[in-house]
Amino acid sequence: MKYDLEERTAKFGEDIIKFAQKISKNSITLPLISQLVRAGTSVGANYCEADDAESGKDFKHKIGICKKEARETKHWLRMIVIAEPELKDEARRLWKEAKELNLIFNSITNKLKK
Numbered sequence: 794m795k796y797d798l799e800e801r802t803a804k805f806g807e808d809i810i811k812f813a814q815k816i817s818k819n820s821i822t823l824p825l826i827s828q829l830v831r832a833g834t835s836v837g838a839n840y841c842e843a844d845d846a847e848s849g850k851d852f853k854h855k856i857g858i859c860k861k862e863a864r865e866t867k868h869w870l871r872m873i874v875i876a877e878p879e880l881k882d883e884a885r886r887l888w889k890e891a892k893e894l895n896l897i898f899n900s901i902t903n904k905l906k907k
Contacts, residue, residue, distance in 0.1 A: 802837035809833030829869035835862045860898035866891040
């Protein structure tokens, strides 16, 4: 099986959207949902841009954004669990995927430095 990071990041964004739809809407959660969806879906969007990068420098920059967005997604998931403790298990699963993606992009950037 071919390892497809584009598909994995797209699936992650889809899972973030589905998770966000389960969160109750109130004055605390609405901004958190917005931030989570922005960060979680931008991982895949920036990976697509990296894949079509015009230069090595452009590729490195876009991969760096992927790394930051994956890390930011972990932060928003943590905040949502405080607001909606009953979503902890699903948030934990997404948090682990965000962490893995962050580590993958970190590895890519480290290889580019060599």
